[in-house]
Amino acid sequence: MLRSILGEELFWFSITKLLKSHKWDSVNTSIFKNTLEACSGLNLTRFFDEFIYSSNYPRIKVHYQYEPTSQLVQITIDQGNYINSNYERVLYSFKIEVRLIDSLDNVHTKILEFESVSRVMAIFHLEPGAIPNYIRIDPEMSLLVGIKLEVPTHILLNMAERAEDIRSRILAYKQLISSGLPNIIEQVRVRIRKEPFYGVRIQVFSFLCKINSYESFELISELLLLEKDNLALSKISKYISNVSCNLITKAIKTRISDPKLPQLALRGLLFSLGCQICLTNKTDLLLNYMHQSKDLLQVGGSHISNGIVREFLIKGLANTKEVDSFDYLVKCLKSNSECYFVIPTLISSITKLAISIGTVAQKSSAIDLIVTISQSEDNRISFACIDSLIKLSAFEKINLIESIKSRRFINEDHIWIDKQIDKFFGFQPQLNDFMEYSSPIDALNKLNIKKVTNVGSITRGPFLPVADSSFNRDFSGLLATVHDLKTKIWELEFKNEQILAINSEREICSQKIEAAPDFNYTTFTTNSASKTDSRLYPGVFRHELSAEPVTINDPDLEDSSSKSRRFYQKDSPSSLQIFQRKSLGQKNTSNSNKQSTKSPQIKIKF
Known part of the structure; x- marks a missing residue:
């Protein structure tokens, strides 16, 4: 666009000047813009705002x-x-x-x-x-x-x-x-046969794959048999893997059987063949092609392109959704004969098959095998293992992921692994991990579900799953348990705060108390909208006491055995009552009736 605005000669003159004036230096967009404006005399602000910065x-x-x-x-x-x-x-x-x-x-x-x-x-x-x-x-x-x-x-x-x-x-x-009209598709057929640009043919394939009609499938299969460009064939396979019909399957099998088919085209067609839904016994068919190709697709073949082509064969087997494919890939992974750069694809394919087959036996077998392979020192293999454990919802393997991170990335924080660990906490966090840096009630608060969303087959909130159809688990009862635990822990800490506060007063008063007349008491009330937890207000129970005895106007405390039973006012649960001695003659205030009353005084003896 800049060349059309400035003209060829002026544009290249500006580029040459920019390179000479900033030789061995770094430049940014602003410097580039200023150089073009200085050489051309044009104001390019609007152009850069619209096409560069926007x-x-x-x-x-x-x-x-x-x-x-x-x-x-x-x-x-x-x-x-x-x-x-x-x-x-x-x-x-x-x-x-x-x-x-x-x-x-x-x-x-x-x-x-x-x-x-x-x-x-x-x-x-x-x-x-x-x-x-x-x-x-x-x-x-x-x-x-x-x-x-x-x-x-x-x-x-x-x-x-x-x-x-x-x-x-x-x-x-x-x-x-x-x-999508049949007569227009026929006109396209006549013209695309003579199309000289392979890039146009590739795009026509992509457009035809979006039209679910017999005419489009017939044209796709015909063009697949006629295509001679290797790069076009490799690109076409990406599109035909999304459609399935007998005509296309037959064309794919015909092209794969060609011994002169280039490797670049072969690997894409193998992947597409595994994606054909209309085809049965795809595992036997793909393995048969593997045996026919001798060294090119054999396990541990010495051919220079063995790993590149075999990688797409493995991806094709992963799309079959057949138990035979799963067993074959597991056998290959256990054999330790695969090329090292094929192993990550092999791990991902086993995971995909275990999920698509959906049986507990396949998932358990895949998890056990991946745990064994995860001890590899190759980063690509370690990453593939972590990703597979996440996809298989292997919640019990979180410690293994942490050990891989600590073993291979001790002095650095690897962002990708951290994200995978966050996904684990997103499905089922460990309560003990939360409690390491927070109180029990805060840990349970982190497990609270605020909004339930549907993500694939799993209905879950931001931290805790409600149901997991892949493992036939129902976590709805666990939610009620979490809420009960929160309530019980809150009550226990509430009572514990009462006991600690009164014991603290008793220790202080036992050192300073002397015989003294009765005194009135006053109350301190917090804002009703605020929480009255001493963890949020750590200074609430740390008030100073004078040497005079503390007296409380509460008939329930007449019995010395119940003197710590009513630390919070009964009539106003939202008001925190802190009883302490104030100046003589101060009136007694009650939050329940907002009136000053004078009541008989009861002296607490510690």
């Missing part, structure tokens, strides 16, 4: 209209949020080139400029006898822009077949295939 880019919609009687073609381009409703509508400032090619091969070009407007228009006058053939939007591909075409089908067909730039061809094919 996270969005312009989206345009192209409308086409043709009037045969007047030989006029009108092309209208709108900026708008046609792609995503969440797209922030911003009017970008840029220039865009529009070309119209007629039936006489005349090229009509106009440059439209968006400058604080949402719509621009180009009108072309055709020669007598000429009709529109196809259009090209931004033919030099100099803009970062999303384009959607609203043009007739015959224009799109000509555009897909004759446009010189790849993007115009891809845009035309996308619009044609998205219709």
